[in-house]
Amino acid sequence: MVRERPGTGGATARVPTRDVVLAAVRLFTDHGFEATTMDDVAAAGGVSRRSLFRRFGTKEDILFAEHDELFAEVSRHLETAPGTPLDAVFSAARLVLDGYLRDPEVTVPRYRLVRVHPRLRDREVAMTARYQSAFSRYLAARGGGGAPEERSLAAGAAAAALIAAHNHVLRGWLRDPGQEPARVWERYDAAMAFVRRAVGPMLHADGEAPARERVVVAVYPADLGRDELVRRLAAAVDEAGPRG
Amino acid sequence: MVRERPGTGGATARVPTRDVVLAAVRLFTDHGFEATTMDDVAAAGGVSRRSLFRRFGTKEDILFAEHDELFAEVSRHLETAPGTPLDAVFSAARLVLDGYLRDPEVTVPRYRLVRVHPRLRDREVAMTARYQSAFSRYLAARGGGGAPEERSLAAGAAAAALIAAHNHVLRGWLRDPGQEPARVWERYDAAMAFVRRAVGPMLHADGEAPARERVVVAVYPADLGRDELVRRLAAAVDEAGPRG
DNA sequence: CCCTCGTGTGGCATTTAGTGTCAGAGTAGA
């Protein structure tokens, strides 16, 4: 690396995080994660080695920087989410999948790197655990009745099942990122419905009426097309007036 | 460190793994994980720095060496366990807890270190993920009927819930290792019974009643957003299987 | 008994991740 003006300490022009991440992803993919030094990344990203460490901490953190932002976003969402605690957690998980789908340029090559390098895999798993822990604590704090002991146990198991289902669908997409997002969301909704069935009973160990509820009962011909059916249900919901 | 005979490369006397681990745990606990260098560990363990790296790979691996052995033991157990796949996984998980309880000299101080150092925490989480992955694959491969897609989803969620419950009880003991093992096992059995109730139905997603008409019944919080409600209804429709 | 071969170990050199420190450059505000 050739420095034009030794002794020139620039300022103001902040480290372009996104550019650095993309450059790093490219280098890691092309030459391998281990073989790529921080000097290489710094040169490719147009910043100094020192600034690189200041911004990202470690070499692995470069890959997961945007994931950290996503986690922060999800955490914020949890604080202000409407509905029951379970609803909040489900919609938060949806946000995570959306975060992945929105940024395939980083998430897809990262997944391929993660599959190869145990160290990176551990890092990825740790991220997953962070979500799980956050969801678990959220549910335990606001969850239904029952003894505190059983409540936190149920919250932990529910969060774990939810995250597992989420990751199941997510990995399906990461392995084949070419498929239609609509189909991914379809599978995701099905997986979430599955988890909801299993998790629901866990959190209502005893009779605890969770606020006000409404009921939709729809009877329809067995051969009605899926899209048409969904459309009718949506119309019925809208006719029923505002919720709350 | 004073070397008596420079140039003396010993042999034969294999590195006493257990002694080194205990010495390392002590050093990490007394002076901190970061502050303890591999030279320190080597000196305390009575081996050379080079041999230390050969045996354990990294500094963190020293702490988790025995955990790796436990994982190998559990894996072997899975291969030869009697009973249903679910039974096998439950007994395997029991083996894990027993492994912790049997070796408090290492597992307890390690837990305290893990709580403080994010890096070690990630490593611990990765171990948990390895169990979860092994259990999930085991269940998916030998699990009950249903479509392969749903089967692996159910296996993943079940394994996750099981591991979460296991870790819930395990952490309870690690935080207060003085309590009676009998009481720990009591709590563990209760937690496992809880998980079994929730997980059992997940793995037996069978009977689909063929009817001319089908009914959707949705119960939802009154303040749930319109989009989320519609999404759930659509998911419920998809989940109900093909129409016609 | 000696020699040889294989295996495990120690010492040394080297690379590189990661940190502390200081100097310079730019920006905002008085």
Added chain:
DNA sequence: TCTACTCTGACACTAAATGCCACACGAGGG
């Protein structure tokens, strides 16, 4: 314009991790 604050780059340094070579020991054959 001068000053205070912030961000960046350069340099030095620690320590983890790896490659390489030399040496010690045990086993086996002559």
